Amino acid sequence: MKIKFLITVLVIATIFSSYAYEKTYDISHVFYYTLTSVKFEEFVKNAEIISPLNANNKTITKDTILVGTPNDNPLIKKYIGFFEVKVNETYPGKDKGVIEKQIINGHTVVILTGSDIQGVYSSILTFANLNDLPDKPIICETFNKAEIYGIPSLDSxxxxxxxxxxxxxxxxxxxxxxxxxxxxxxxxxxxxxxxxxxxxxxxxxxxxxxxxxxxxxxxxxxxxxxxxxxxxxxxxxxxxxxxxxxxxxxxxxxxxxxxxxxxxxxxxxxxxxxxxxxxxxxxxxxxxxxxxxxxxxxxxxxxxxxxxxxxxxxxxxxxxxxxxxxxxxxxxxxxxxxxxxxxxxxxxxxxxxxx
Structure with missing residues (x-):
């Protein structure tokens, strides 16, 4: 799958500071050339991914990546209060995604969420380009709308x-x-x-x-x-x-x-x-x-x-x-x-x- 998106990543330095670090890059190239920490790589390989596709009757029993909006993923809705950025339909806003890390039930939990589906997609793309687990919340946004179609598709x-x-x-x-x-x-x-x-x-x-x-x-x-x-x-x-x-x-x-x-x-x-x-x-x-x-x-x-x-x-x-x-x-x-x-x-x- 070839995905080319430009992503603007705004990293929140502290909850009290208005300073933000902004970086723009071609995401399709970062996959292959960005080094990652051993800790991050082990987390990704061992973590359970829980999205709206498989969230029913799930609980956090190991390191976990929670994906989706709070409305779509019941576990994100349940645990959003544990995280620094309280994501909802209006915050951080249209098309904006959020990546956060927290310890829940003794396990490392990362949420890839947003105010809407496009925001969630921004967090997915950004997370796939990180070189370590984030210590602070990351707010991210894509410039291009993510569209997924089958082959062949009438959209062609x-x-x-x-x-x-x-x-x-x-x-x-x-x-x-x-x-x-x-x-x-x-x-x-x-x-x-x-x-x-x-x-x-x-x-x-x-x-x-x-x-x-x-x-x-x-x-x-x-x-x-x-x-x-x-x-x-x-x-x-x-x-x-x-x-x-x-x-x-x-x-x-x-x-x-x-x-x-x-x-x-x-x-x-x-x-x-x-x-x-x-x-x-x-x-x-x-x-x-x-x-x-x-x-x-x-x-x-x-x-x-x-x-x-x-x-x-x-x-x-x-x-x-x-x-x-x-x-x-x-x-x-x-x-x-x-x-x-x-x-x-x-x-x-x-x-x-x-x-």
Whole structure:
């Protein structure tokens, strides 16, 4: 993973002093050339990392790195009073992170926290560049927004253009119009339910294609199918399901939202190499997800699901599919806050200490 961020680190000299030391550097180079103390290296290698991914029912029984905002990580919320800087939603402020060390239950505990997710990411990146455990609190901030996407992702304009030009053209959508007509219900919800059920019953998951993607040896045009081909073969992978579902919805005048879904392994806290795709529809101001199942799933329930391989959802990016006069446009609509950044801490520390 190559990460290039400029980070401004403000080190609090004392709680009573306004003096701050400021340093700017390219974080991607510091991993390999900054020496670390033996004590710091031993701490990182032996400490348990507890983030919102694995914080439930946890207690501090050894040296620990606590990661997340006080709202996301119950252990940080529980122990924040032990630390000098009392982090909350407004302090130290938007996009600002905090690194602090304290002894709790006889163990060294470091918190990587912040007022928001971006602040937490700042503390993660900064911590991965330290050469020793901090004696004083560190307040840090990144200049660049951290964004994590799977591969391939609709956030890539090249892949988005491929979907618009080869999978969801006006012609492609017209080819499945008869199916949409027969699935039209008395209202928006009934129509969406009919489409979800029909797709789940008529398309089977293609594990062979999925394996090719996992191995990384494929061409987009050889893997992903336009809607009619998915119907004729009766097989597909997640994006095939998503584009077919989107085409059927568009023909019935329902706006689909394709979801880029990023997954992580709960035990290792690592992001999956493969992202997932599904579709959402908005009904009475609530989003419902259509994802290879014969029913609509409220999005708040969908985000808690466990996927094959014991994977869970790290984050979701929604893309609105808009039918214009001469073509289909896929427009980034919303990011659903996720926990993908916590897996990055493991990756960064591995880069630093196991390189």
């Amino acid at each position: 304009k090249y892949f988005r253009n491929f979907v618009e030009d080869h999978l969801l053209t006006l012609k492609n959508i017209e080819e499945v119009k008869n199916i949409s007509y027969h699935l039209r219900g008395d209202n928006k919800k009934e129509t969406a339910e009919n489409i979800a059920k029909w797709v789940a019953e008529h398309v089977k998951y293609d594990y062979g294609k999925a394996k090719k993607i996992e191995n990384g040896k494929f061409e987009w045009k050889d893997i992903y199918n336009p809607p009619l081909k998915t119907v004729k073969t009766g097989r597909g992978i997640c994006l095939d399901y998503a584009t077919l579902t989107s085409a059927l919805l568009l023909n019935d005048n329902i706006t689909p939202y394709i979801l880029d879904v990023y997954l992580y392994n709960e035990s290792s806290m690592r992001l999956s190499k493969i992202s997932h795709a599904s579709v959402a529809v908005e009904i009475n101001n609530t989003f419902f997800v259509i994802d290879q199942q014969p029913k609509l799933i409220p999005i708040n329930e969908y985000t808690t699901q466990t996927f094959e391989g014991n994977l869970k959802i790290a984050s979701i990016v929604m893309f609105k599919v808009v039918k214009e006069r001469d073509k289909i446009k896929i427009i980034k609509y919303r990011e659903i806050p996720g926990v993908a950044i916590y897996g990055d801490l493991v990756e960064l520390l591995n880069m630093r200490f196991n390189n």
